Amino acid sequence: MRAVPQPTHHAHLRAEDLSKGFEERPVLSRISLTASAGQRLGVIGENGRGKSTLLGLLAGDLEPDAGSVTRHGSVAVAAQELPFADDDTVGTVLDRATAAARAALSEVDGSAAALAEAEPGADDRYAAALAEAERLEAWDAERRADLALAALDAPADRSRRLAELSVGQRYRVRLACVLAERADVLLLDEPTNHLDATGMDYLTARLREHRGVVVLVSHDRVLLDEVCTALLDLDPNAEGEVVAHGGGYSAFKAAKAAERARWEQRYALESARDAELREKVAAAEARLITSWRPPKGAGKHKRATRAPGRMRTVARRLDELTGQRVPKPPEPLRFTGPDLAAGPDEVLLGASGVTVPGRLRPHPDLAVAACGRLVVSGANGTGKSTLLAVLAGRLAPATGVVRHGAGTRIGLLAQESDFADPSLSPARLVRDPEPLRALGLLPDVDLTRPVGRLSTGQRRRLSLALLLLGSPHVLLLDEPTNHLSITLVDELTEAIRVTSAAVVVATHDRRLRRDLDSWPRLDLI
Ligand SMILES: Nc1ncnc2c1ncn2[C@@H]1O[C@H](COP(=O)(O)OP(=O)(O)OP(=O)(O)O)[C@@H](O)[C@H]1O
Missing domain, CATH: 1.10.287 (Helix Hairpins)
Structure with missing residues (x-):
């Protein structure tokens, strides 16, 4: 007789004494955690602390140096980058996500046929097949995937090649599939990074109603507050332990400060x-x-x-x-925004009639004055990144003009950090490493490591540092909170509020938008 499949509420994840290092450097040491059905665990900690590594270990994509992981139920993972083959399409990812549902439906058909033939044990087989199909809500899998793709503004055309999609679009395709899959254990790395307000609401609702286990790495303070039942803080406490705190981010922040x-x-x-x-x-x-x-x-x-x-x-x-004795509390990296000058002109940057076919529709003209502030908002695909790239002079518009004030330095923090030569270290990318160190964005140990080995957040910190070292008069920040640790997000928010440089921010981050809600806004449609 076939075993009746476990219902979702038996989903369970347990890690015991997990340790993992890279190139002789310990990253995680003796981490233990347990999560049962209905528990949604947020993983937080400084950039480079090992959050993605922990998710990789929990998913079984990485082998621990010591310790073990036990998983009950199916697992679905949305890592920060979706690895894909050249000919993979949206359809390939969808097929993988709905494979279990299709298998369950075909088993229902097969066992029904066996029942009709009065094969021995066919009734048990049919009951098990039905239970599994119901658990996966298999009849609804394709429709769910379409709904999720639409809600996350991900390309739904099955024939679109992944190689032709942006990083954000690929992530949204993967996330939509993960949410539609009905896996028991969801492992999500920075799921809000590429979502707009509608996408975030959809994600929040799906995670809150998920009956299994969720483990998510996120810097999104609102998501952590609204979704998580506990937070695992990878920054060790006075006893050198990594501990979980009950409740969302606000409760954690108060507890952490008191600790x-x-x-x-x-x-x-x-x-x-x-x-x-x-x-x-x-x-x-x-x-x-x-x-x-x-x-x-x-x-x-x-x-x-x-x-x-x-x-x-x-x-x-x-x-x-x-x-x-209790060890000295580690001195956290403290980012202090450098003293940027206000700029040589009254109007530093202007744009009128700027459009880019398929990427940026007509919108009101804009002028950024010395010390000016602007928040650019709009749903995914309305062209915020395109506008910022045009303003920075990195992309030529099809129509309209962009004016840079004479002698005005304009700096752009793009959404993704690409470095032409990943073998170079941060210290080699600058003439003098001292000002880089003084910014407090990267610890000394990471200044001499190849950029390609740094974590995603560490690379973004480096991009931010390189931008600031250019002493721009206008800072163009495209989703500045993506990939950064929460502590740095707080510090950066403070720095851009007080800097003498002009600042233009494009962001979906709900908390950052709230913090900047007194700034003028340009809404793209
Ligand atoms: N394949 C690898 N080879 C060498 N070092 C690595 C490798 N993968 C990760 N590391 C290092 O392990 C540490 C932890 O990386 P990980 O990506 O897990 O951190 P994280 O907390 O998720 O960081 P972030 O917040 O920046 O995304 C970093 O110092 C990183 O440079």
């Missing part, structure tokens, strides 16, 4: 106690050397020669105690 304050307080207290003890020991030692000289031949002489030994024992014991 950091306690850690700093404890460290200060233990350091003061330690210093006091050491002072006392040093003073006792000094007294011993300078003032206590018993006459030779006296019994006291033996005690005198033993005394320094005792002092050494005390000093050793003190060193041991120091080893057991």
Whole structure:
């Protein structure tokens, strides 16, 4: 008799003591987690902390150096980049996503035929096939996929080649398929990066109603708040442990700040106690050397020669105690926006009548004054990135004119960070690494690693650093929060609010839009 398939609520994911490193560098050390049906775990932490690596291990795409992962139920993954073959199409991804549903339907047909033939055990087989098809809502799989593709504004034409799609479009195709698949365990890496407001609402609703397990890596504070039942913080606490916090991001932020304050307080207290003890020991030692000289031949002489030994024992014991003390709280990377100049002209940048066929429709003219601010908004495909590329002079418009003020420096942070030679390190990409270090965007250890080995967020940090080092008078920021850690998003928001440079931001990030809601807006349609 065939086993009756497990219903979705038996979905379960368990990782025990997972460790993983690359090129002798430990990235994750002894991470354990458990997630059962109905639990939605957000994974957060600084860029390069190992969030994508953890998802890769949970998915079984990466082998751990130690530890194990147990999965109950089917798993669907949307990684930051979708690997694809040259001839893969939207249809290929859809077929893979609906394969289980199609198999379930064909089993229903096969077992129904067996039932009609009165084959032994056919009734059990038919019941199992029906249960599996119902669990997968298999009859509805194609329609669900179409709905998801439409809601996420992903290309629905089955014959479109993936190679011809943008990174964002490919991600949306993959995400739509993952959401339509009805897998038990969903593993999503930065799912909001390429979504507009409609897409984010759709994603949020699907995740909230998912009956299995969700593990998602995200910098999107609103998504973490609205979707997650717990957050796993990969930045270790005072005990060196990685722990999960119940609730969404707002609760976590408060708990994390309180924990950091306690850690700093404890460290200060233990350091003061330690210093006091050491002072006392040093003073006792000094007294011993300078003032206590018993006459030779006296019994006291033996005690005198033993005394320094005792002092050494005390000093050793003190060193041991120091080893057991709470470690110094790590100094987090702190990004401070550099002092950018306001620009040489009253109007630094202007555009009128600018269009690009198929990418950017007519829209109101725009003029960016010195110290000016502008938020560009619009659904996916309305041409925000195209407009920014045109404004930066990287793309020629088909109609209209773009005016750059004389001597005005314009810098663009594009959505994706591409580096021509991935073997070069950040330090080799600049003439002088010191200003790069001073920005506080990359730790020293990453300044000398090849760019191709850095994590996605670390590469985006580098792009941001290179942009700022050019001291632009106008900052054009295309989805600036994508791939960045939440801490840096907060710091960057503050920096662009106060900088003397003019700033144009295109973003779907709901929290950032709220933070910048006093800025003028240009809505593309
Ligand atoms: N294949 C690889 N070879 C060498 N180093 C790697 C490899 N994959 C990841 N790393 C390193 O492992 C660390 C963790 O990378 P990972 O992408 O998991 O981090 P992350 O927390 O997801 O980062 P981000 O927030 O920037 O996306 C980084 O220092 C990265 O450079």
